[in-house]
Each structure stands twice: as C-alpha cells, then as structure tokens.
Amino acid sequence: MEVVGTSRQGMSSGNGDASIDMERLVKSIREKLDKLSSPPPECCVYKVPKKLKKINEEAYTPLRVSIGPLHHGKEGLEDMEEHKLRYFNDFMRRSGKSLEELVKIMEEMEKEIRDCYVETINLESETFLEIILVDAAFIIEVLLRYWFPRLITPNDRTFRKPWMINDIKHDLLLLENQLPFFVLQYLFEMTNINLGINDYETMSDSFISLTLNWLESVSIIQELPVLENVNPSTVRHFLDLLRSCLIPMKDSQASVPEEIRPSKVKQFIDFLRCFMPRQSLQQTETKFKIPSATALKIPSATELHEAGVKFEVSSSKNLFDIKFRGNILEIPHTRIVDVTESLLRNIIAYEEYHCDAQFFGDYTMIMDYLINTNEDVNLLVRAQIIQQ
Structure with a gap:
C-alpha cells in the first residue's frame, strides 16, 4: 500500500487525487531562476503604472x-x-x-x-x-x-x-x-x-x-x-x-540634493504651525508619510489668506524655491500652458521610478493642497504666482 504524501520516483501526492512530478517542477523553477536578471543600471524608459x-x-x-x-x-x-x-x-x-x-x-x-x-x-x-x-x-x-x-x-x-x-x-x-x-x-x-x-x-x-x-x-x-x-x-x-x-542644475546631478533635506513639503507643514492646532498638524504630517482619506487636509490658499497669510511671487527662477518669511509665503512664478499638466504628470512618473529626489512630487503636492477652488486660482493669479 502506498502512503499518501510520500515521494516515489519523483512523484508526490498531497491529496490522493493529483500527482506532482517533483523533478520536472524543480527543473522548471530552476530554469526560470537561471534566466532571471536584474534590470540593468542603464534603465531609463519606463511604462507608466x-x-x-x-x-x-x-x-x-x-x-x-x-x-x-x-x-x-x-x-x-x-x-x-x-x-x-x-x-x-x-x-x-x-x-x-x-x-x-x-x-x-x-x-x-x-x-x-x-x-x-x-x-x-x-x-x-x-x-x-x-x-x-x-x-x-x-x-x-x-x-x-x-x-x-x-x-x-x-x-x-x-x-x-x-x-x-x-x-x-x-x-x-x-x-x-x-x-x-x-x-x-x-x-x-x-x-x-x-x-x-x-x-x-x-x-x-x-x-x-x-x-x-x-x-x-x-x-x-x-x-x-x-x-x-x-x-x-x-x-x-x-x-x-x-x-x-x-530643477537647480547643481541638484540635478546630486544623488540626494540639499534642497530636499528637509523636503519642501516638510517646510510647508512647519510654516502651517502658525495657523493650525498641534493635533491637526500631527494628522497632516501623517498624511504626507502614509496617504489617508481620513487625514485632515491642508488649508487652501484662500483659507490661509483669510488666516493672515500673504502670498507673494518670488524673484527666483527656481520653481521649487518656496520660502516662508514671517506670515509671507513666497512662491516662484509659473506659466500654465496647454501641455503643463501632461509634462508634470510624466515627470512625476519618471521621478517615482528613476530619481532619488522627488522634486515634482513634493511641489505638486503643495500646489494641490493650495488650489481647490477657482478663488484659490484667482488669488495666486492676482499675486502673479500663476500665469494662465
């Protein structure tokens, strides 16, 4: 009598109904492992997830x-x-x-x-x-x-x-x-x-x-x-x-640019400490680390303006040179054209796959929270931060 679960001549049965050719299975997996290779360091063209x-x-x-x-x-x-x-x-x-x-x-x-x-x-x-x-x-x-x-x-x-x-x-x-x-x-x-x-x-x-x-x-x-x-x-x-x-050319060739230590998102949260309760800020900080639908959203540009924040256009040509001075939020000028959304989306996808520094991920996260309504847009347009 054959005992279920034992192997005889490379054959094994786990349930008494189907048999497994152990040698063939091992050979199949080994062949796939032998063919397995890591993506070469030259990889730079990716499919968008x-x-x-x-x-x-x-x-x-x-x-x-x-x-x-x-x-x-x-x-x-x-x-x-x-x-x-x-x-x-x-x-x-x-x-x-x-x-x-x-x-x-x-x-x-x-x-x-x-x-x-x-x-x-x-x-x-x-x-x-x-x-x-x-x-x-x-x-x-x-x-x-x-x-x-x-x-x-x-x-x-x-x-x-x-x-x-x-x-x-x-x-x-x-x-x-x-x-x-x-x-x-x-x-x-x-x-x-x-x-x-x-x-x-x-x-x-x-x-x-x-x-x-x-x-x-x-x-x-x-x-x-x-x-x-x-x-x-x-x-x-x-x-x-x-x-x-x-991005700043000196940063584009650095593995971990100084401009993102700490990241602009973190700096933005630090700025908001003047306008949000401590408990709310803790929830917001958690949101940046692990996105959550229940986390409290950051105030919009209009809400910040009503809380006493002044928006000014920065003289810097660096898109990411966002500065917080007192109650003034300085943001560099950006021009919105037909291809802007597509450009930003493709660069962000590229950053996710290829880049250590998530410049555009941080930047778009900040702007996404600032702009929720037409009034938010109009406020930034009046400050000459956005040109449509």
Whole structure:
C-alpha cells in the first residue's frame, strides 16, 4: 500500500487525487531562476503604472506619433509612419551615410539600447532596430527644422500644420515615448552640421543646444541652464533633460540634493504651525508619510489668506524655491500652458521610478493642497504666482 504524501520516483501526492512530478517542477523553477536578471543600471524608459494612467490616460498617451517600441503600431498613430520615413530619407542624405552603414551602427548598439527599457522588448532585432533608427532620425530632423526653418519644405506635413507640430511637441516628452539620448546624439554627430554657436563648439555641445532650443518652446522652462553645466553623458532622454532644466542644475546631478533635506513639503507643514492646532498638524504630517482619506487636509490658499497669510511671487527662477518669511509665503512664478499638466504628470512618473529626489512630487503636492477652488486660482493669479 502506498502512503499518501510520500515521494516515489519523483512523484508526490498531497491529496490522493493529483500527482506532482517533483523533478520536472524543480527543473522548471530552476530554469526560470537561471534566466532571471536584474534590470540593468542603464534603465531609463519606463511604462507608466496603471494607478497613474487611470486618473488621466491622455496625459501619457501619444496624440500623433509613436517614438520607440512601446507605442509602435498603436491605432491612430499609423499615419505618421510614412512621414517618418520621408524624414529618415532626408536624414540619411544629410548624414552622407548609406543605409547599410546606418543599420550597422544600430546593430552595434542594440544591446545597450535594449538595456534602457525596463521591460523586455519582445521584438526581433530587425524590427526593433528599424523602429529605433527611423524614429531617431525623425527626431533629429524635427530639431534641425525647428532651428533652421529654411529646411522646411512646402509639403512638410509636420511644420506646415500648427496643430500637428503642437501634438508632436506633446508626444516627444512622454515617458513611454522616449529614445535613449546617446542614440540621438551619436546619429546627430554624423550629420556634421555646425549650428554656428561659437568657434569652439563640439558636436556634443551642438546637439545639447539643439535640444534645449526645442525644449524652451514646449515647456515651462523659465531660464535655460548654462550650456557648460550640462553634461551630455548624464542625460538619459528628453524628459530627463527637461527635468534637469527645471530643477537647480547643481541638484540635478546630486544623488540626494540639499534642497530636499528637509523636503519642501516638510517646510510647508512647519510654516502651517502658525495657523493650525498641534493635533491637526500631527494628522497632516501623517498624511504626507502614509496617504489617508481620513487625514485632515491642508488649508487652501484662500483659507490661509483669510488666516493672515500673504502670498507673494518670488524673484527666483527656481520653481521649487518656496520660502516662508514671517506670515509671507513666497512662491516662484509659473506659466500654465496647454501641455503643463501632461509634462508634470510624466515627470512625476519618471521621478517615482528613476530619481532619488522627488522634486515634482513634493511641489505638486503643495500646489494641490493650495488650489481647490477657482478663488484659490484667482488669488495666486492676482499675486502673479500663476500665469494662465
């Protein structure tokens, strides 16, 4: 008689009805463990989590053009594929390289490019490299035509249609729509185009200048960083460069920036001690550590104003330079444009995955509590803190 629960020739039964092949099970798990690998440190392109997308999916979704593999072939974006090929043809002619040479360059970088995507890209090499090469050339041509309007042809369907170029500006700064910066820079250097900035300009400087010129037109950047302060080797992609432009440059390259020790949220709570009971503040502090629906919310701008707080616009160009002086709350000026919400949402998603310092998470948390009604908005507009 066989005793239930024992193993015979690798077979085991736990309930008398089903048998388990122990050897096969161990082999299956071991094979999966052997294939398991940690995401490489080069990872910088991520998929936005569902918890963020369900709030506002449009803020993370391309309107007109897919860049890279994550949205390639999606419904509604197919029309741009032929136009991207036209741009690629122009880039190839401008570079002086043959199609075979360009493909070879991409082939040599394939592993490095794939390592930039946190999720495994299940595409054959031929398909993957074609997407990267064509999309990279398209982006470079967009940047060049924005810098040199004379390159725009009469039948250019991108720049001759304002609504089209505005949608593309939106799409090129989505987290899921990024290409590794080193790919763009390397391909650009083959064009050997001198932008005429200065006699000492390198091709790396030239591409950074080209990119910053583009970012200035599509974002809420108030002041571009000094070119010498931007290290191309540390830039991951367009969205990463945009974030670096919006935070103090010295902090953007620090692992744990001084500006967030303590965080602006904590400083904000300290400021509120003058206007809220101690017990309420303890609940509020808990909310910042562990979000809770029962925690007491921070007063709005209108409520603080009624309690004696004065709002003044700061002269600082640093978006995060929020200062509390006596009963005065100084907040830097910010301009609200059509793409502002999408930009902030994508940067916050990027910060959650990639960055030690949650600059935009802190900033938007503060502003979210300050602004609850139209009157809150109007108060900050009158103080010239917000420009609509």
